[in-house]
Every structure is written in structure tokens, then in C-alpha cells.
Amino acid sequence: MAQLELFSHPGPGVRYRAGLCSTAALGLLLLWALTYLPPLLVAYRSQGLWLKQSTYMEQPTVQFQYEVLLVAMTGADPGSFLAWSTFPAFNRLQEDQLRVPLISTREEDKNHDGKMDQLHFKLELPLQSTEQVLAVQLILTFSYQLHRMSTFVMQSMAFIQSSSPIPGSQLYVNGDLKLHQRQSLSHCGVDIRYNVSVINGTSPFASDYDLTNIIAAYQDRNVTTVLSDSNPVWLVGRAADAPFVINATIRYPVEVILYPLAVV
Amino acid sequence: MLWARSGCCSRSCYCCSRGGGLRPLARPRGGAPGPPARPRGAAPGPPARPRGSAPAPPARPRGAAPGPPARPRGSAPAPPARPRGSAPAPPARPRGAAPGPPARPRGSAPGPPARPRGAAPGPPARPRGSAPGLPARPRGSAPGPPARPRGAALGPPARPRGSATGALSPKPAFPSHHLDDRVGVTSPLDLVCLSLFLACLPTCICNLHSGSCDINCCCDTDCNLGCDLEDSRAAFSFCLPGTKLNYFQQPQKVKKSDFSVFLAQYGGPSFIPPSQDLPSSSAFYRAGDPIQTYFAASSVRSTLRQPVGMSANGFCIDGNPAGFLESKSTSCTRTFTNLSSSCTTDPTLDAASYYRDFTILKVITPVTQPGAPQMDGNTCHNVVSEVIYEIEFNGTHGIQNVSVQLKVTSVSGNSLQQRFTLQFWVSQSRTPSYTLPRSGNPGYIIGAPLLSLNSGVTILQSQGDGICSQTLRYKVQFGMNLRTSCQLSYFQEKLYQALQGVSSPQALAIIGSAEPTQTDQWTSIIIRNCSMQAGNCASCCMVPVSLKIQVLWAEVGLQSNPQSQVLGARYWYQCQSLKSLNMSMVPLTTVVSFTDMTEWPKPPRSQPGTYWKLPFDFFFPFKVASNGGIKLTPSCCILMSHLVPVPHLGETI
Numbered sequence: 001m002a003q004l005e006l007f008s009h010p011g012p013g014v015r016y017r018a019g020l021c022s023t024a025a026l027g028l029l030l031l032w033a034l035t036y037l038p039p040l041l042v043a044y045r046s047q048g049l050w051l052k053q054s055t056y057m058e059q060p061t062v063q064f065q066y067e068v069l070l071v072a073m074t075g076a077d078p079g080s081f082l083a084w085s086t087f088p089a090f091n092r093l094q095e096d097q098l099r100v101p102l103i104s105t106r107e108e109d110k111n112h113d114g115k116m117d118q119l120h121f122k123l124e125l126p127l128q129s130t131e132q133v134l135a136v137q138l139i140l141t142f143s144y145q146l147h148r149m150s151t152f153v154m155q156s157m158a159f160i161q162s163s164s165p166i167p168g169s170q171l172y173v174n175g176d177l178k179l180h181q182r183q184s185l186s187h188c189g190v191d192i193r194y195n196v197s198v199i200n201g202t203s204p205f206a207s208d209y210d211l212t213n214i215i216a217a218y219q220d221r222n223v224t225t226v227l228s229d230s231n232p233v234w235l236v237g238r239a240a241d242a243p244f245v246i247n248a249t250i251r252y253p254v255e256v257i258l259y260p261l262a263v264v
Numbered sequence: 265m266l267w268a269r270s271g272c273c274s275r276s277c278y279c280c281s282r283g284g285g286l287r288p289l290a291r292p293r294g295g296a297p298g299p300p301a302r303p304r305g306a307a308p309g310p311p312a313r314p315r316g317s318a319p320a321p322p323a324r325p326r327g328a329a330p331g332p333p334a335r336p337r338g339s340a341p342a343p344p345a346r347p348r349g350s351a352p353a354p355p356a357r358p359r360g361a362a363p364g365p366p367a368r369p370r371g372s373a374p375g376p377p378a379r380p381r382g383a384a385p386g387p388p389a390r391p392r393g394s395a396p397g398l399p400a401r402p403r404g405s406a407p408g409p410p411a412r413p414r415g416a417a418l419g420p421p422a423r424p425r426g427s428a429t430g431a432l433s434p435k436p437a438f439p440s441h442h443l444d445d446r447v448g449v450t451s452p453l454d455l456v457c458l459s460l461f462l463a464c465l466p467t468c469i470c471n472l473h474s475g476s477c478d479i480n481c482c483c484d485t486d487c488n489l490g491c492d493l494e495d496s497r498a499a500f501s502f503c504l505p506g507t508k509l510n511y512f513q514q515p516q517k518v519k520k521s522d523f524s525v526f527l528a529q530y531g532g533p534s535f536i537p538p539s540q541d542l543p544s545s546s547a548f549y550r551a552g553d554p555i556q557t558y559f560a561a562s563s564v565r566s567t568l569r570q571p572v573g574m575s576a577n578g579f580c581i582d583g584n585p586a587g588f589l590e591s592k593s594t595s596c597t598r599t600f601t602n603l604s605s606s607c608t609t610d611p612t613l614d615a616a617s618y619y620r621d622f623t624i625l626k627v628i629t630p631v632t633q634p635g636a637p638q639m640d641g642n643t644c645h646n647v648v649s650e651v652i653y654e655i656e657f658n659g660t661h662g663i664q665n666v667s668v669q670l671k672v673t674s675v676s677g678n679s680l681q682q683r684f685t686l687q688f689w690v691s692q693s694r695t696p697s698y699t700l701p702r703s704g705n706p707g708y709i710i711g712a713p714l715l716s717l718n719s720g721v722t723i724l725q726s727q728g729d730g731i732c733s734q735t736l737r738y739k740v741q742f743g744m745n746l747r748t749s750c751q752l753s754y755f756q757e758k759l760y761q762a763l764q765g766v767s768s769p770q771a772l773a774i775i776g777s778a779e780p781t782q783t784d785q786w787t788s789i790i791i792r793n794c795s796m797q798a799g800n801c802a803s804c805c806m807v808p809v810s811l812k813i814q815v816l817w818a819e820v821g822l823q824s825n826p827q828s829q830v831l832g833a834r835y836w837y838q839c840q841s842l843k844s845l846n847m848s849m850v851p852l853t854t855v856v857s858f859t860d861m862t863e864w865p866k867p868p869r870s871q872p873g874t875y876w877k878l879p880f881d882f883f884f885p886f887k888v889a890s891n892g893g894i895k896l897t898p899s900c901c902i903l904m905s906h907l908v909p910v911p912h913l914g915e916t917i
């Protein structure tokens with residue numbers, strides 16, 4: 001009959017054996033079960049047995065795409081606005097409302113790690129002395145890349161909007177370009193789902209430059225970037241011959257990125 | 265120590281305990297009147313004393329009385345008054361106090377082992393605020409000369425903090441011999457506490473209406489109709505917080521001399537502004553000092569003003585003083601409700617008000633003297649648009665000479681932008697022949713003007729109506745990418761001139777401090793114009809429609825002190841056939857792009873290269889340890905080395 005060794009002293013000790021169908025064997029089985037099962041059950045009940053998602057931090061490689069779309073309201077009338085973009089088709093559609101601003105930009109790599117850290121953007125919209133700006137909408141586009149886990153490439157945008165009943169002289173914006181994840185990114189591979197232009201600059205149709213359509217299509221994405229600036233400063237008191245100025249500093253911060261854990 | 269309250273009676277009897285401090289024959293709080301009751305903090309000594317109550321006669325001021333039996337906190341059974349604190353009777357266990365030497369009552373004892381705060385020199389342990397042989401001690405007080413401030417050791421007779429030798433209790437409560445025994449009875453603090461007698465005593469704080477029963481105030485004696493009766497308290501749903509037998513430290517005595525000391529010790533921010541030292545009138549100007557002016561006619565001293573636009577609206581703040589040696593330029597907006605009256609009366613538009621009638625150590629000499637503003641139709645002429653003060657100084661000898669340049673303009677709208685500049689020079693250091701300002705030394709500063717041989721690099725600027733401005737041109741700044749566009753009626757030569765400026769730049773300064781005479785500090789601009797792009801259409805009239813100014817630059821020199829220098833520049837005209845332009849106006853576009861060619865040095869060899877096929881954070885624990893960052897405990901290290909690389913295996917496998 002098969003025997004089970006229950007216990008043995010090290011060295012020339014005594015060995016305790018019992019049959020497989022003995023009470024001692026049953027006790028051994030019970031002890032084994034009590035050793036492993038309760039911890040397993042406790043761990044499982046605490047909802048933390050299988051780690052399914054995790055996060056990592058990475059500073060994205062962001063590059064300003066030098067694509068700008070500007071709409072400035074100059075009055076309450078529907079027709080009183082000025083618009084301009086870097087897309088020739090859009091500019092052709094504007095006719096009399098086209099007003100070309102002076103744009104001055106600089107991207108800065110503060111810590112010289114090869115990744116840009118912030119964008120200085122200044123836009124001077126020349127105005128006639130009778131014109132005044134009550135609201136502005138501005139779209140800047142960026143190329144946004146992550147490399148650490150999966151290679152994620154997308155074209156994203158920052159949308160700046162501000163308005164005031166008082167005619168403005170300057171809009172000052174200083175904020176972070178934050179990644180907004182509706183879905184976790186893959187842990188490996190290449191993800192170019194959203195590597196498409198935010199604004200279809202080759203299209204001759206006005207609907208492709210409509211802000212609602214642009215934003216609706218953009219928000220359909222599961223991964224976007226959002227300019228987080230809760231405190232845009234609207235400055236008033238423009239001199240007659242001075243331009244309307246949009247002064248923006250957009251930072252590219254380190255992001256916490258959600259990804260699913262893979263079973264190797 | 266908290267003893268179990270044995271024999272806790274029903275709510276109807278609660279009345280007898282709480283707030284009963286002042287009443288004779290009060291029962292222990294929550295305790296039965298019988299002997300086995302253990303008041304909180306009391307020792308099991310024979311006749312237990314209820315907390316805050318005394319079975320024995322009249323009032324118990326706090327302090328302690330020397331009665332022998334057990335003492336509940338703040339109370340004593342003995343007939344004489346017990347000021348708060350306690351007496352050293354052997355079996356007594358007042359709160360925190362023990363009768364024996366090793367006890368550490370709060371309050372102090374002089375003996376080596378026990379050092380309660382507040383001190384008393386008596387040999388045995390003292391309950392808080394008590395003194396040895398003396399019967400009544402006010403809390404925190406010590407009778408003898410060697411009184412200690414709290415927590416202090418025995419020493420010279422320092423003034424104990426919060427100590428007063430007087431009694432906290434009402435005088436009548438003390439038997440006369442107790443008063444005689446005490447030393448140094450009279451202290452103003454006694455009076456303070458006497459006047460706050462009730463506040464110093466355990467009182468019923470929710471008893472807000474004297475003579476009538478306060479709702480839910482279980483310690484209100486007015487609600488008590490008798491211990492055994494079902495009084496109005498039976499209807500209470502809960503008890504408001506009543507008496508709490510714990511006492512604050514005695515505040516220190518404030519004297520005139522101490523006032524500011526205490527204020528500094530305990531004070532924090534408040535609406536009282538911090539005292540500011542008035543600017544001492546120095547013998548000479550220091551950098552940043554306001555520049556003094558003197559109006560001889562009215563004998564008024566003032567400061568030189570440099571109006572500045574405040575955020576929010578950008579309107580001129582005229583009171584802003586100009587700082588010595590602070591060369592800067594400000595601009596701000598002025599608006600007029602009525603231009604015709606403002607034109608002649610507003611001094612800020614009149615050039616004379618910026619130099620006439622006052623002196624800055626020496627007379628201001630205007631370079632040109634514009635006339636007074638005049639109204640002509642709807643336009644106000646000779647209105648100041650820019651003021652430039654140039655101030656020569658010579659170390660501590662101060663300002664040597666001031667000159668002012670005034671620019672005037674004509675205004676027809678209702679607002680005007682003015683610009684104010686102060687420029688400081690060291691005397692005799694100016695070389696009038698060469699005044700090209702540097703854009704960095706030696707390397708370019710980001711944002712400084714890009715230098716070219718005969719003038720700065722400028723590009724077209726648009727007016728408010730979209731037409732190219734004839735006079736204003738935008739200065740290209742180093743490192744700033746630009747894009748602008750405007751419209752112009754076309755003539756081929758004129759278009760070139762419009763795009764490149766009146767005098768076309770031939771060479772760019774390589775470094776920000778380039779001298780025109782040093783030819784090696786200048787790089788010639790590569791120009792690519794339309795004739796090179798004619799292609800197969802030789803007969804077409806090609807006109808330039810856009811200009812791309814492309815500058816290649818890099819950082820050179822020490823990595824710790826990099827210097828930016830221009831490596832090359834190109835003017836690239838893009839042309840279109842005149843036939844393809846079916847407009848009378850040609851839109852001209854200028855784009856400036858700066859391209860960084862900096863080659864960063866390789867990291868030193870001691871750092872591992874990036875060729876390792878390891879998870880990117882494989883060395884993380886070692887890096888952290890060597891950087892002296894987070895101190896990892898060994899178990900943490902093991903945990904990390906096991907857990908961290910696991911998710912990344914997929915990346916490497």
C-alpha cells in the first residue's frame with residue numbers, strides 16, 4: 001500500500017509514514033488546503049488579484065505644426081468677424097473677412113533633452129480704429145508622439161476660445177497641453193489611428209473648416225489633447241491703431257499614460 | 265486614567281452630577297453618591313470623590329485643599345475650599361497626580377523625579393497647581409520664591425509663565441489661615457482670574473438663561489426639580505456639551521515692555537501692514553531708486569514719471585516712478601472723451617510737460633522742441649507719442665546730463681498709444697559714431713533683433729485694413745518664427761523692395777556683438793529671386809509674391825555656456841506669373857523660419873549608452889540610490905526589481 005511520508009527529522013531521525021487513506025493523510029491535505037486557499041480567497045475578494053491596467057509617465061514629443069485657424073468676432077452682427085488660417089482654401093472662402101495677422105512663434109527645449117517643452121505663440125491681428133474684438137476662437141495643431149511603450153502618433157489640437165462684452169486688446173493664455181485618454185493605449189506596437197489632420201486643409205469646402213465640425217470630429221477620437229487653461233486673461237483698452245494680440249504659452253508636460261498589462 | 269463609572273444612574277439623576285460644582289451637596293458626575301463610586305481620575309482611595317463635585321459643604325473653588333481623603337480632579341472633600349488643583353493628601357489621586365514622589369502631576373514639583381509644569385518646591389509630588397504644605401493653590405501658581413515656569417527646573421526665582429500666587433478661588437471660600445500661609449498673594453493676575461471667577465470655574469456653559477431651564481442643557485440647575493423627580497430633563501432628546509473640567513494655561517502677564525515681544529512671538533499675518541522703513545535719502549542714487557525731480561517754480565520735489573500700462577485695460581498709470589539705472593521701455597493707452605478739449609488742455613499730450621519747468625539734477629535738454637498741441641478740424645496735431653529720456657550718469661556722482669527725445673503724432677480717434685523709454689549711459693562712454701546695439705555678447709540672445717550689415721532685418725507689416733504699411737516694418741527677432749501677409753498693388757521692382765525693405769540686407773551678423781568692420785563676423789545672405797525660377801516660361805512676367813527668410817543657427821561653445829550663432833541665411837522669393845494673378849492687389853507673404861542645427865555632445869563615457877537591450881528602467885533602483893533620491897529599503901528594492909520589469913517584458917521579448 002502506498003505510503004505517505006508525513007514528517008521526517010533531518011539527519012538520522014525518525015520518519016513518520018501513513019497510508020494514503022489514513023486520517024493523517026487527510027489532515028495533511030486539509031492543512032495544505034488551509035495554507036493556500038484562504039490567502040487566495042482573501043486576495044481575490046480584495047479585487048486586486050489580477051492587475052489589469054497600469055500607468056507610466058512619459059513626456060510626449062510634441063511639435064507645433066504651424067497650422068493656425070483664427071476667427072475673431074468684431075461685433076454682434078453675424079457678418080462682423082475676421083478670419084484667417086494657414087490654409088489657402090479657407091482664406092479664399094473668407095473674401096472680405098480675411099485679415100492676415102502677424103504670427104511669431106518659438107518652441108523651446110528648456111532642459112535640452114531633445115523634446116520641446118513649451119511653445120511661445122504670439123498673434124497680432126491688425127485692426128482698423130473703428131474695429132473691436134469681442135471674441136476669438138483659435139485652433140493650433142500639434143504633432144503628438146509617445147514612444148516609451150507603444151509608439152503612438154497623432155495629430156492633435158489646442159483650442160483657445162475667449163470672449164467678453166468689453167472689446168479686448170489682448171488675450172493672454174498660459175496652459176498645459178494635456179493628454180485626454182478615453183481608452184488605454186496599447187503596451188506595444190504602433191498606433192497611428194489618429195495620425196490624421198485635425199483640419200483637412202486640402203478641402204475646398206467650407207464645411208471642413210466649420211468649427212463645430214472640426215471639434216465634433218476631434219472629440220470622436222478616444223485619445224485627444226486638451227489645452228488646460230482655466231484662467232485666460234482678457235485685457236481691454238486697445239489704442240486706436242494697435243493690433244489685437246493673442247499671447248499664448250503652451251507647455252508640453254509629462255503625462256501619466258494608462259495602458260493594459262499584457263500577459264507574456 | 266479613566267475609571268469605570270460605576271453605578272451610573274438614570275438620566276433623572278444626571279442633574280445631580282453635571283454642573284453641580286457650585287452647589288453644595290452635589291453628587292458625583294455620573295456617579296452614585298455612595299462610597300464605591302469612582303470619579304474619573306480618582307484613585308480608589310477610601311471615600312471616592314466625584315469629579316467636579318464635592319460631597320462636603322460649600323463651594324469648591326478650584327485649587328486644592330489638603331484634606332486627607334481621595335481627591336477627584338479639582339475637588340476635595342474637605343470642608344475648606346478647594347481651589348482647583350489638589351492637595352497632597354496621600355491617598356488622593358487627582359487627575360494626573362499621584363501622592364507619592366514618583367508621581368508626575370501636571371503642575372510641578374521641585375523634587376528630582378517629578379517635574380510637572382508649573383512648579384512648587386514642596387517635597388512630595390504635587391498635583392497640578394498645588395503646593396506642598398499650603399492648602400490652597402491657584403492653578404499654575406507656586407507660593408514660594410523658587411517658582412518655576414512650566415516645565416522648568418528649579419532655579420532662581422523666575423517668573424513662572426502664567427503663574428500667580430493669588431488664589432483663583434473666591435476669597436470667602438478660603439479659611440483665613442490658608443490665606444495667611446500663602447506667599448505673595450497679591451498679583452494682578454489674581455484679580456484677572458477673580459474677575460473671571462466664573463470662567464475659571466467649572467460652570468454650565470449651556471446655561472444661557474439664568475432662572476429658567478435651557479432646553480437640552482442637562483447641567484442647567486434650573487431644570488432640576490429634585491433628584492428623584494422626573495423633571496423637565498426627561499424630555500430632552502440629548503445633552504448639550506456642558507462643563508468640561510480642563511483648563512487652559514494661565515496666559516502670561518502683558519506689560520508695556522513685553523507687548524511687542526508677545527506680539528512677535530504669537531502674532532501672525534493680519535491686516536496691520538508690516539512696518540516699512542522709509543527710503544533713506546541716500547547721498548547718491550542707487551540702482552532702482554526713483555529719480556528725483558524739482559519744480560523750481562513751485563519748489564516741489566517729485567519723482568520722474570514713466571507712465572506704464574497696467575494689465576486689465578492698459579491705460580496709462582502716470583504715477584509710476586522711473587528707476588535709476590533701469591533702462592526700459594513702457595507703453596500705455598490714453599483715451600479721450602473729448603479730443604478737442606483734451607488736445608489743448610491735457611498735459612500728457614503736450615511735449616513741454618515732459619521736460620519743461622522741472623530739473624533732474626541738471627537741466628533736461630530736448631533734442632527737438634515740438635510745439636504745443638493744436639486742434640485742427642477733427643485732428644489734434646503735435647501730440648506726444650513717444651518720450652525717450654537719455655540719462656548720463658557717473659557712478660556715485662549721480663546724473664550728469666539728461667536729454668529727452670520727443671516724437672509727436674496727430675490723433676483723430678479717441679485713443680492714443682504712448683511709449684516711454686528711459687535709457688541710461690555712463691558718462692563719456694558713448695561713442696556717437698557707432699551706436700549699433702548688440703543683440704548679445706557674443707552669441708545672439710533669443711528674442712533680440714537679428715542684425716544685418718546696413719540695417720536690421722525687417723519684414724512687411726500689415727495695416728488695419730490689410731494693406732502693407734509704407735512706414736512700419738516688423739523687426740525680425742532671433743529665434744522667432746514669423747509669418748505675415750499684406751496686400752500691395754504690383755510693380756515688380758516695388759514688390760522686391762517692399763518685401764526686403766528699402767535697403768536690402770546683404771549680410772547677417774553671425775554673432776550678436778558683430779562689428780561692421782570685422783568681415784569674418786558677417787555671413788552673406790544667399791538670395792534666390794524670380795529670374796532663377798522662370799523655367800520654361802521665359803516671356804512670363806514673374807512677380808514675387810512671397811519671401812521666405814530662412815536662417816540656420818546653432819549653439820556653439822561650452823555646453824554650460826552655449827552661444828547662439830547664425831550659420832547661414834537665405835532669402836528665397838517665390839514668384840508667380842503675372843497672368844495667374846487676376847487681382848489688382850498682390851498679396852505678399854513673408855515667412856521667417858529659424859532652424860536649429862545644434863549638435864549636442866555625446867554624454868561622457870561613464871554613463872551607459874542607450875544601446876542596451878534591457879527594459880528602459882532596469883537600472884532604476886540603482887539610479888535612485890546613487891542619486892541620493894528616495895531611500896529604498898531592502899524590501900522595497902526587492903519588490904521593485906521583481907515587479908517593475910514584468911510589464912515591460914513584452915517590449916523586449
